[in-house]
Amino acid sequence: MASTGKLNLFSLTMIVVGLVIGMGIFRTAATSAAVALNPGIYFSAWIVGGVVALCGALTYAEIGSRYPVTGGYYKVFAKAYPPGIAFAVNCLILVSNAASLSAVTLIGSGYILKLVPGQWNDVHKALLSAVAILLFYLINLKGLRLSALAQNILMLVKIAMLLLLIAALFFPVQDTEGALPVAATTADTHWGDWIKSFGVSLVAVSFTYGGYQQTINFGSEVQRPAKNIPKGIFMGMAIIIVLYLLVNLSYYKVIGFGRMKTENEVAYTLMELVFGKTGATVFAAFLFLGVLAYVNGLLMSNPRVMYAMGDDGSLPKIFAAKNKSNGALTFSLTVFVLLCLVILFFSQQFEKILAFTIFLDCFGMVLSSATIFWFRKKAKQEEHTGDVYAMKFFPLQTIIFMAAYIFVGISIAMDYRQNNHAALTGIAVLLLFIVLYYLLPKKKPHG
Numbered sequence: 399m400a401s402t403g404k405l406n407l408f409s410l411t412m413i414v415v416g417l418v419i420g421m422g423i424f425r426t427a428a429t430s431a432a433v434a435l436n437p438g439i440y441f442s443a444w445i446v447g448g449v450v451a452l453c454g455a456l457t458y459a460e461i462g463s464r465y466p467v468t469g470g471y472y473k474v475f476a477k478a479y480p481p482g483i484a485f486a487v488n489c490l491i492l493v494s495n496a497a498s499l500s501a502v503t504l505i506g507s508g509y510i511l512k513l514v515p516g517q518w519n520d521v522h523k524a525l526l527s528a529v530a531i532l533l534f535y536l537i538n539l540k541g542l543r544l545s546a547l548a549q550n551i552l553m554l555v556k557i558a559m560l561l562l563l564i565a566a567l568f569f570p571v572q573d574t575e576g577a578l579p580v581a582a583t584t585a586d587t588h589w590g591d592w593i594k595s596f597g598v599s600l601v602a603v604s605f606t607y608g609g610y611q612q613t614i615n616f617g618s619e620v621q622r623p624a625k626n627i628p629k630g631i632f633m634g635m636a637i638i639i640v641l642y643l644l645v646n647l648s649y650y651k652v653i654g655f656g657r658m659k660t661e662n663e664v665a666y667t668l669m670e671l672v673f674g675k676t677g678a679t680v681f682a683a684f685l686f687l688g689v690l691a692y693v694n695g696l697l698m699s700n701p702r703v704m705y706a707m708g709d710d711g712s713l714p715k716i717f718a719a720k721n722k723s724n725g726a727l728t729f730s731l732t733v734f735v736l737l738c739l740v741i742l743f744f745s746q747q748f749e750k751i752l753a754f755t756i757f758l759d760c761f762g763m764v765l766s767s768a769t770i771f772w773f774r775k776k777a778k779q780e781e782h783t784g785d786v787y788a789m790k791f792f793p794l795q796t797i798i799f800m801a802a803y804i805f806v807g808i809s810i811a812m813d814y815r816q817n818n819h820a821a822l823t824g825i826a827v828l829l830l831f832i833v834l835y836y837l838l839p840k841k842k843p844h845g
Contacts (some may be wrong), residue, residue, distance in 0.1 A: 406621050407629055407633075411634045414610065414638075415632075416553055418609040419553075419557065420692060422502070422606035422608070423560065423642060424505060424509070424657070426606045427602075427645070427646055427649050428658055428663075428664040429748070430747055432658075432659040433598040433599050433813075435591065435601075439596050440599060440646075440650075441597065444603055444639075444642055445643070446603075450642075450803075451638075452797065455610035455635060456627075457770055457789070457795055457796045457799055458613045459627045459631060460773075460789050461474060461766075462613060462614040463623055464521055464771060464774075474614065474766060475488055475766065475769075478772045479769075481712075483832070485712050486831035486832040487761060490761055492700055492703060496737035496738045497738075497758070498608070498696070498810075499696045499738050500527065500741045500742040501751040501752055501755060503742070504523050504524070504747075505689060506527070506530065506685065506686045506688075506689030507526040507530070508523055508524040508663050508748075509522075510526065512666050516790040519716070522748045524679065524742050527742055528742060530690060530760060532629050532739075534690065535735045538701075538726060539726050539732075540722065541723075541724025541725065552764075555687070556688050561683060562669075563669075566669070566673075567644075567648045567652070570672075571671050584665055597809025597812075600802075601756050604692070605755070610635070614660075615768075619789075623786070624786070627634070628790070635703060652671055653667055654666050665685070666682055668727075669681045671724075696794060701733075702730075703734065708730065714838060717729055753813075754820040757807055757811070757821050760803045760808075760810075761802075763799070766802065
């Protein structure tokens with residue numbers, strides 16, 4: 399098969415880096431530190447989170463290689479699971495993505511409000527987040543798109559911001575008094591407390607490493623997949639793990655672990671300590687631009703899934719409605735934005751939305767990665783063909799990945815103080831979608 403137009407090793411590596419590096423690292427470090435008993439647990443969570451992400455990326459790449467269709471998650475669930483389960487989990491992932499979008503807008507709002515004098519609380523951040531979501535809703539409703547060039551420029555800006563945070567390790571701190579770490583409390587703790595602390599810290603880390611699951615979409619788009627897919631994913635994830643660990647080391651060294659627990663906009667604090675108020679202001683402005691690009695991306699991709707589900711009858715046909723003049727997915731886009739706004743105003747706080755979205759992700763990650771067993775059993779005859787990427791040491795990577803997300807889900811369910819019953823809400827939403835599947839008038843999806 400001709401390789402013209404397919405991804406080479408370097409392109410694949412850069413795509414993996416681009417998929418994973420998001421806005422979370424500018425906020426989740428504080429969330430993870432706040433629940434970590436000590437720096438050892440904190441950094442262990444970031445290392446383990448990277449390894450888990452690597453295992454997940456390899457698993458999804460093989461699934462995509464074995465079932466190379468446009469649609470990713472949606473088509474895979476429809477292929478491997480009974481229609482009711484496939485429908486419920488796909489809807490659950492859409493809700494999780496809406497929660498992720500709301501969480502990221504809260505990150506951006508927190509940073510941009512640092513530039514405006516006044517006392518700002520969670521309600522103000524939620525209001526500003528809603529304005530950003532509605533702005534890009536109107537832009538997408540008119541059929542406008544942020545160009546690929548603009549997206550690529552913003553991606554480069556985001557990487558440059560990470561490198562700047564890392565570079566802070568080599569600059570003197572201007573506000574030395576402000577940089578002094580707040581003393582962390584020490585006490586005799588049971589081994590169970592260590593495990594719980596690690597698990598809850600891993601929740602925020604899991605959010606930050608998200609995005610690798612999109613490797614499911616290019617299993618058939620890579621030159622020499624059996625060789626280049628594992629190499630590209632390994633190198634891409636290695637770059638990300640190193641970058642994230644260095645950024646966290648910079649936070650730790652400049653701000654101090656104790657103060658990290660209390661500074662939500664941790665990157666702003668670091669920039670202010672090292673580069674002064676002006677440097678922090680410029681940084682916050684660029685970060686908000688990155689958030690807007692993320693919002694635009696999710697508002698483009700998720701309604702397409704709802705459109706596909708409406709088109710094949712999984713959802714009512716109205717979800718497949720299009721604006722005839724500009725092609726905008728009017729109904730699906732509107733429903734997705736309403737989901738974002740409902741989640742935003744019911745939760746308001748980043749930590750609450752984080753726990754909710756990751757708990758929903760636990761269902762999606764475990765069930766979607768488990769399809770590899772179904773695809774392997776179904777297509778044994780393809781095991782040794784050159785067109786299919788097959789993981790070495792299978793099923794080790796998939797088992798590690800599934801076990802990690804089961805552990806994270808249990809950690810969220812047990813951490814009532816932080817998650818505000820996110821687990822119970824997530825289970826209720828899943829059951830609601832299962833019931834809805836049998837109540838909604840539709841034809842059953844094919845495939």
